[in-house]
Amino acid sequence: MIAALSRQLLDAAPVVETAAESGSTGVPFLIVGIWVLFLAVFVGVELITKVPPTIHTPLMSGANAISGITLVGALYCAGVGFPGLGRFFGFLAITMATVNVVGGFLVTDRMLRMFGPKKKRGGK
Amino acid sequence: MTLALLSGSFVQIAYMVSALLFILGIKRLSGVKTARSGNTLAAIGMALAFGATMLDVGAVDWTVLAGGVLLGTLIGVVLAVRVHMTSMPELVALFNGLGGAASAFVALAEMNKVAGEGETTRIADAGAPFAIALSLSILIGAVTLSGSMIAFGKLSGKIWKSRFGPIGSQPLNALLALAAIALCYWAGFAVTGGAGIETGFYVLAAVALLLGIGLVVPIGGADMPVVISLLNSYSGLAACATGFVLENNLLIIAGSLVGASGLILTRIMCKAMDRSLTNVLFATFGEQATGGGGAADEYTNVKSAGPQETAMLLEAATSVIICPGYGMAVAQAQHKVRELATLLEARGCSVRYAIHPVAGRMPGHMNVLLAEADVPYEQLFELDNINGDFQTTDVAIVIGANDVCNPAAIEDPTSAIAGMPVLKVWEAQTVFVVKRSLSPGYAGIKNPLFERDNAMMCFGDAKKFLEELIVEVKDL
Known part of the structure; x- marks a missing residue:
C-alpha cells in the first residue's frame, strides 16, 4: 500500500x-x-x-480567533462554482469561522482589558 | 487578464501583510502591558485578510456568504459579551470545536466540488497532495469538533461518564484510528467516481467524529488543561491542512502559529503535572489512583476553624499567600478573595498569590479570574518564583485547591502524583484550607496536608466562608 x-x-x-x-x-x-x-x-x-503564564488564557482565545483564518477559505465556498451541497458546507464553515474570529478577538480583548492598567490608578 | 493578475497579486500582498500582523500581534503578547494592542493588531490582520478575500471571491451566492457572516458575527458577539469569566474554559473548548469544524467543512465543500466535476475521476487526479491534505483536514477537523464538544460537556458538568458503551475504550479507539487511515487512502486514491468518493469522505468524517469522542471521554476533568491545549493545537493544524487543500499560505501560517501555541501550552501543562502526554491521554488516572487505594482513607488529627478563629489568626499575620484552585472558580469567589486581600493590606499585611500552572481547568484560568476581580498582576506569582517564600510566610490560604498543594507529591515516592511540582503551603506557619469537605481531588488520593499540625480546615463553600471571614476581619 x-x-x-x-x-x-x-x-x-x-x-x-x-x-x-x-x-x-x-x-x-x-x-x-x-x-x-x-x-x-x-x-x-x-x-x-x-508569553507569560498570566495571560495563557487570553493567548488561547486569541489563538482561537486566529485559527478562524479558515474563514478566508470558507468565503470561496460560497462561489457559484460550488454545487448546492458544497455551498451548504460553505455556509456552515463561514458561520462557524466567523463566530471564531469575532467571538475570539472580542473575548480576548475583554480579558486583556482586565489585565491592563487599572482606572483607579489612572485617576490619581 | 492584466486586471485579474493585478488583483491576484493584490490579494497575495494583503495576505502577506495579514500574516505579518498575526506574528507581530503574538509577539506583543509577550508583555502583559502590550498584550491588548497585540490582539488588536491580529484582529486588523484578520480584517485585512477578510477584505482582500471579499474582493477576490468573484461570483458568489450572497445569501450563503452574507448570511453566514452575519449569523456568525451575531453569535460571536453574543458569546463574547455575555460569557462569565468563570466559564472561559467552556468557551475556549467551544471555539476550538468550531474552528476544527469550519476547516473540515471547507474541505468537504472542496471535495464536493471536485467530486462533482467528473464522473470517473479519483480525488488523487487533482493531485496526491490535494487528496492527502483533504483527508487530513476532514480527519483533524472532525476529531477536534467532537473532542471539543465532549470537553465542553465535561467542563460545564454535563458529562461525567468516562465511557459511552464501548466508545472510549482504547481498543475501539485504535480500531477507529486504523479505519480512518484506511478511509483516507481509499477515498483519496482508490475509489473513482463522484458518488463513491463523496461517500468515502463522509464515512471518514463520521469515523473521525467517533474517534474524537472516544479520545476525550475517558479523560478526567482536571486533565482538561492538557486536553484543551491539545485541541487548541488541533484546531490550528486543521486550518493548516485546509491551507494545503486550498494552496493558501496564509492559512498555513496562521494555522501553524496556533498549532505551535497549543503544543507549547500542552507541554507546559504536562510538565506541571510531571506526566507525559501519552500518560494523560491513554492512562485513566482515576482508575490508577484508586488502585493505590487512597480515596477511602480516613483522616485523623484534622483540625477545623470557623471564620472567627481564622480572623483572629489573620490579625497577627504580616504576610499572607493565597493559593487559589478550581474551587474558587466554581464558587465564583474571586471578588471575595480580593476583598479579603484589600482588608488585610489595609492592616499592613503583605498579600501575594501563588498560581500553580494546572490550578483550574485551563492554562491561566486563575489569572483571568483574579484579573477580573482587579487583583494587580504584579501580585500573582508562578510556582517556581514563590515556592521558596512559604517558609517565611505567616499564613497560607488555600482556596478550593487540593492536589496542587499535596505534600505527598514530594514526600511519598509511591504516591500517584509523586514528582508533580506542588506549592509547599505546609511550610508556612499556618495553613488554612478553604474546602467544602475532605473529599479527594481529581487524583482521588488522600492529601496529608489536611492532617498537618499547622493546617486548619475551613469547611464550606469558598464564597460563603470568605464572606463570613470578611465580616470578622472588619470587626477586628
Whole structure:
C-alpha cells in the first residue's frame, strides 16, 4: 500500500498547479507550503514561549480567533462554482469561522482589558 | 487578464501583510502591558485578510456568504459579551470545536466540488497532495469538533461518564484510528467516481467524529488543561491542512502559529503535572489512583476553624499567600478573595498569590479570574518564583485547591502524583484550607496536608466562608 501510495505521489506531484503562488520556477505548491509551515512553526514556538503564564488564557482565545483564518477559505465556498451541497458546507464553515474570529478577538480583548492598567490608578 | 493578475497579486500582498500582523500581534503578547494592542493588531490582520478575500471571491451566492457572516458575527458577539469569566474554559473548548469544524467543512465543500466535476475521476487526479491534505483536514477537523464538544460537556458538568458503551475504550479507539487511515487512502486514491468518493469522505468524517469522542471521554476533568491545549493545537493544524487543500499560505501560517501555541501550552501543562502526554491521554488516572487505594482513607488529627478563629489568626499575620484552585472558580469567589486581600493590606499585611500552572481547568484560568476581580498582576506569582517564600510566610490560604498543594507529591515516592511540582503551603506557619469537605481531588488520593499540625480546615463553600471571614476581619 505504501509503495502504491508513494508511486501515486510521484505521479501526481508534477500535475499540481504551479500558478500564481509559486511563481514561474515550477516548484510545486506542496514544497513551498511545507517550507512556509516549518518557518511558521519555528516563529510560533519562538514567540509563544515568551508569553507569560498570566495571560495563557487570553493567548488561547486569541489563538482561537486566529485559527478562524479558515474563514478566508470558507468565503470561496460560497462561489457559484460550488454545487448546492458544497455551498451548504460553505455556509456552515463561514458561520462557524466567523463566530471564531469575532467571538475570539472580542473575548480576548475583554480579558486583556482586565489585565491592563487599572482606572483607579489612572485617576490619581 | 492584466486586471485579474493585478488583483491576484493584490490579494497575495494583503495576505502577506495579514500574516505579518498575526506574528507581530503574538509577539506583543509577550508583555502583559502590550498584550491588548497585540490582539488588536491580529484582529486588523484578520480584517485585512477578510477584505482582500471579499474582493477576490468573484461570483458568489450572497445569501450563503452574507448570511453566514452575519449569523456568525451575531453569535460571536453574543458569546463574547455575555460569557462569565468563570466559564472561559467552556468557551475556549467551544471555539476550538468550531474552528476544527469550519476547516473540515471547507474541505468537504472542496471535495464536493471536485467530486462533482467528473464522473470517473479519483480525488488523487487533482493531485496526491490535494487528496492527502483533504483527508487530513476532514480527519483533524472532525476529531477536534467532537473532542471539543465532549470537553465542553465535561467542563460545564454535563458529562461525567468516562465511557459511552464501548466508545472510549482504547481498543475501539485504535480500531477507529486504523479505519480512518484506511478511509483516507481509499477515498483519496482508490475509489473513482463522484458518488463513491463523496461517500468515502463522509464515512471518514463520521469515523473521525467517533474517534474524537472516544479520545476525550475517558479523560478526567482536571486533565482538561492538557486536553484543551491539545485541541487548541488541533484546531490550528486543521486550518493548516485546509491551507494545503486550498494552496493558501496564509492559512498555513496562521494555522501553524496556533498549532505551535497549543503544543507549547500542552507541554507546559504536562510538565506541571510531571506526566507525559501519552500518560494523560491513554492512562485513566482515576482508575490508577484508586488502585493505590487512597480515596477511602480516613483522616485523623484534622483540625477545623470557623471564620472567627481564622480572623483572629489573620490579625497577627504580616504576610499572607493565597493559593487559589478550581474551587474558587466554581464558587465564583474571586471578588471575595480580593476583598479579603484589600482588608488585610489595609492592616499592613503583605498579600501575594501563588498560581500553580494546572490550578483550574485551563492554562491561566486563575489569572483571568483574579484579573477580573482587579487583583494587580504584579501580585500573582508562578510556582517556581514563590515556592521558596512559604517558609517565611505567616499564613497560607488555600482556596478550593487540593492536589496542587499535596505534600505527598514530594514526600511519598509511591504516591500517584509523586514528582508533580506542588506549592509547599505546609511550610508556612499556618495553613488554612478553604474546602467544602475532605473529599479527594481529581487524583482521588488522600492529601496529608489536611492532617498537618499547622493546617486548619475551613469547611464550606469558598464564597460563603470568605464572606463570613470578611465580616470578622472588619470587626477586628
